[in-house]
Amino acid sequence: MSILEVRGLNVWFDLPEGGQLHAVQGVDLSVERGDRLGLVGESGCGKTTAMLALMGLLPPNATVSGEILLDGVDILADGERSIRPHRWVDMAIVFQSAMNAFNPVQTIGRQIREPMELHGSARGAGARRRTRDLLEMVGIPASAAGRYPHELSGGMRQRAALAMALACEPRVLFADEPTTALDVMVQAQILQRLVELADEFGLALVMVTHDLPVVAQVCDRATVMYAGRMAEHGTVDALFHEPRHPYTRLLFASTPDLYGDDEVLSIPGSPPRLDQPLVGCPFAPRCPEAIELCAEQQPAWLPVGEGHLAACHLNTHVPEGAR
Amino acid sequence: MSLLEVRDLATRYPVRRGLADALRGHPRRFARAVDGISFDLEAGQMLALVGESGCGKTTTAQSLLRMVEPTSGSIRLEGRDITHLSQRQLRPLRRTMQMVYQDPYESLDPRFRARQTVEEPMLVHGLGGSRAQRRGMVTELLERVGLTPPELYAERYPHQMSGGQRQRLAIAASLVLSPRLLVTDEPVSMLDVSVRAGVLDLLDGLRRESTMGVLMITHDLSTAAHFADDIAVMYLGRIVERGPAREVVRNPRHPYTKALLSVVPPRDPRLRTRPRILQGEAPDPVNVPPGCRFAPRCPFATDACRAEDPVLDGVRGRPGHQVACLRAEELAATEHPEVLTT
Secondary structure: OOOEEEEEEEHHHHHHHOOEEEEEEEEEEEEEOOOOEEEEOOOOOOOOHHHHHOOOOOOOOOEEEEEEEEEOOOOOOOOOOHHHEEEEEHHHEEOOOOOOOOOOOOOHHHHHHHHHHHHHOOOOHHHHHHHHHHHOOOOOOOHHHHHHHHHHHHHHEEEEEEHHOOOOOOOOEEOOOOOOOOOOHHHHHHHHHHHHHHHOOOOEEEEOOOOHHHHHHHEEEEEEEEEOEEEEEHHHHHHHHHOOHHHHHHHHHHHOOOOOOOOOOOOOOOOOOOOOOOOOOOOHOOOOOOOOOHHHHHOOHHHHOOEEEEHHHOOOOOOOOOO | OOEEEEEEEEEEEEOOOHHHHHHHOOOOOEEEEEEEEEEOOOOOOOEEOOOOOOHHHHHHHHHOOOOOOOOEEEEEEOOOOOOOOOOHHHHHHHHOEEEEEOOOOOOHHHHHHHHHHOOOOOOOOOOHHHHHHHHHHHHHHHHHHHHOOOOHHHHHOOHOOOOOHHHHHHHHHOOOOOOOEHHHHHHHHOOOOOHHHHHHHHHHHHHHHHOOOEEEEEHHHHHHHHHEEEEEEEOEEEEEEEEEHHHHOOOOOOOHHHHHOOOOOOOOOHHOOOOOOOOOOOOOOOOOOOOOOOOOOOOOOHHHHHHOOOOEOOHHHHHOEEEEEOOOOHHHHHHHOOOOEE
């Protein structure tokens, strides 16, 4: 049984001017102990919203539906409130900007201790000792516990955020663009530590990012999202070498490779608005391979290989002329 | 004559000292943000200035455009020394040097329609002829940056445009005065991956057809490798390596460049690399170490490195390739990039 299994996750936001924005439209996800899954896509594709929904951290104007099975038990059954006892304890999160994750007027140490004390996993001297251990584990001197967030560099803060996420020994760790704001060298240091810690503790790591090379480097499998929906899921190797959705292929083609000679492409157009119902495949207007059907009918989420799924009509309909 | 000639440029910022320090008579200290760099940029050339935050790449750009005052050294634009020109003398020259900023959400006036954004520089500089001529120019530029049909985009406000479209608009506005030098600070890092190449292709095409020189500041080596002619790598206020983009990427000579390249993950998961991660962070520019400034983090540093400050010197047999490392030649003979296939 998976530690975390998500089925048919949907998120709507009520808009102030009326109407709703359907940010996440039927996302599935499943992770086991030791898994490293990437959730990949561009801004507005719903990857961050999906993750915040799983953590129960969405604002009050959001509505969530679907099943979030933690050890087989649906923790969304009684609404978002029932996620709360699991937050930080079973599932934790590291955000992109650690500056925003910390309260500026409290010391780093106090903020790392807080979830432990709140959830009763450690108190007093025990919590202090554990805080020092955690800081050293992520690669900062234990003395940083007495410092305030602004006294640390961006990389140090991100490490401290990682320490805070690990405070209650979660089994699932979400990382939302954990290194995007950092320099490449610091990014490499933190990704390396993140992977080592995930291995050491048998964490299931879910990494949300727009950065395909980072996913290729860190994750085993990935789900590519577009316009709130899943476009493709598979091993990172399959996604790169045998993509079965044109968006996946183009996303790789628009990412320059350091040593590659191939032309870097861009994808003309922009993603559809999600405050109106989508008809057909959301990528169809930008897809160079779209056939008539793509504009009319939503493609089904179908297996295209071992552990490889995609939502593209081209996998079931050979276009005219290509026969 | 090169379009831009920079010689021994240095820009220092005074570090704020507390009252107690001042009373104790502690001397004023300076952050050596740019600490003696020299380079040329040719007409039609795109040079990428790469490095980590705090290496001085943005201060270099600001110094070139005289947005901050250089402490020493010289900057020549089309042969003319602009280092010490007064702001008044600089004004007519501002047309020839333009800047495109990282964040197209911040750099555009939200109350201006696209056509006003493009027209504004002409009004400021009293150029562009009649109103009809200016309108014609706006239409032409919007078309040139790919905001087509121009009639449609001309009336839009920034909030009605995507990030990529905004950056195209910012580029259109920077081109209206036909600059000779365009400085772009991380022009695509705020944009979605799928639209980045479009904006970079635009810059690439513009410099080829207009012989405008482009200085692109970026932390993204892959982008630099694909779009720039030359790459200059900065570390702690200095250029430590420069050369043709492909040459620098495939045949790096400075240990810092090698480390920087090794941590760029390849797209292909089968080519997972074993990065040479440098521990720690770059020292701050107030306390620049003696000798080679990279020595404290360099796995190959010797006592000589800690004593002697290396100069940027030509790499033997590699035209256009320069490196500032005492041991570059010796290390080139023994080292190979490690690529681990899993």
